[in-house]
Amino acid sequence: MPTYEYECRRCGHRFEKFQGIKDQPLQRCPRCRGKIERLVGTGAGILFKGTGFYATDYRSAGYRKAAKADKPAEAKPAAPPASGAAAKTK
Numbered sequence: 001m002p003t004y005e006y007e008c009r010r011c012g013h014r015f016e017k018f019q020g021i022k023d024q025p026l027q028r029c030p031r032c033r034g035k036i037e038r039l040v041g042t043g044a045g046i047l048f049k050g051t052g053f054y055a056t057d058y059r060s061a062g063y064r065k066a067a068k069a070d071k072p073a074e075a076k077p078a079a080p081p082a083s084g085a086a087a088k089t090k
Contacts, residue, residue, distance in 0.1 A: 005041050010034025 002021060007014045008029035017026060025038045059067075 003041075005039045006036045007039055008032060008034050008036045014039075 001018055003016050003018050004025070005014065005016050006026055006029075008031065011029060011032045011034060013029055013031045015030070019026075026036055028034070029036050
């Protein structure tokens with residue numbers, strides 16, 4: 001069931017009402033009993049949780065293996081300078 005937003009023409013009170021789609025719009029403000037208008041809302045955002053919502057969730061094992069092979073190898077950090085006797089010079 002959607003939530004509708006209303007605004008009173010007389011006092012400016014804005015409020016939301018949880019109503020069924022087939023329910024009649026409200027007619028009077030709960031504060032001043034003035035006429036109200038149902039506002040056009042943007043709707044609620046949809047939140048997908050879990051797996052199965054993206055095309056990549058159903059990729060085959062072969063595809064994932066090939067994609068991993070296509071990634072460039074990460075660069076290894078340079079080795080630190082030697083700290084032994086060979087590093088000492090006169």
